[in-house]
Amino acid sequence: MVYIPPPSKSAFIQLGDYVPKVGIYTNPGVVAEKKDDGTIVIDTNKDSIKQYHRHSITTGLTPSEKEIFNDIMDDVMSMGxxxxxxxxxxxxxxxxxxxxxxxxxxxxxxxEQAQLIRWSKDLPRVYNTMPEKLR
Structure with missing residues (x-):
């Protein structure tokens, strides 16, 4: 039998992930760098946080997915x-x-759409769905 160690937590951490706080006396930040030795660098600059998390916390998305999300939300939030x-x-x-x-x-x-629906108490007019999901 071969022992395979579980993946370390750093294996799941991606650049731009939000970190609420690192120690007792630190501010929130984002993962700015992953080093080869397994350590990570946290940047607590508010502009760095806003770069990845302009509209909401997007931890779990890759940097390119975060960019797609933020671009779409920038367009949507510019509407009246x-x-x-x-x-x-x-x-x-x-x-x-x-x-x-x-x-x-x-x-x-x-x-994000669910959040907007709760705020405005309005619903989308058109839905695309699979027929088997209808009741």
Whole structure:
């Protein structure tokens, strides 16, 4: 029998992941660098945090997925009314869902849409879904 050690926590940490705090007296930050020895560098500069997490905490997405998410949210949040934002987000989610590699981004966008729905008490007009999901 061969022992395979479990993956270290650093194996799951990605650049740009949010870190609420490192020690007792530290500010929140983001992972700025992963070193070969397994250690990571945390940047607590607010601009660095905002670079990756402009609209919400996107820990779990790769840096390129974070960029896609933030670009979409920048476009959506530049719209005036929440009802317009909800509809536009639904369109973007539907287009992203057609590509399996974009599932995580579309899940994060769905969470943002749910937040907008709660704030505005408005719903999307059009939904794309599978027929078997209908009741």
């Amino acid at each position: 009314e929440n009802s317009e934002r909800i509809i536009e987000l639904q369109k973007r989610i539907d287009s992203l869902k057609s590509t399996p590699k974009n599932k995580k981004v579309s899940d994060f966008l769905r969470n």
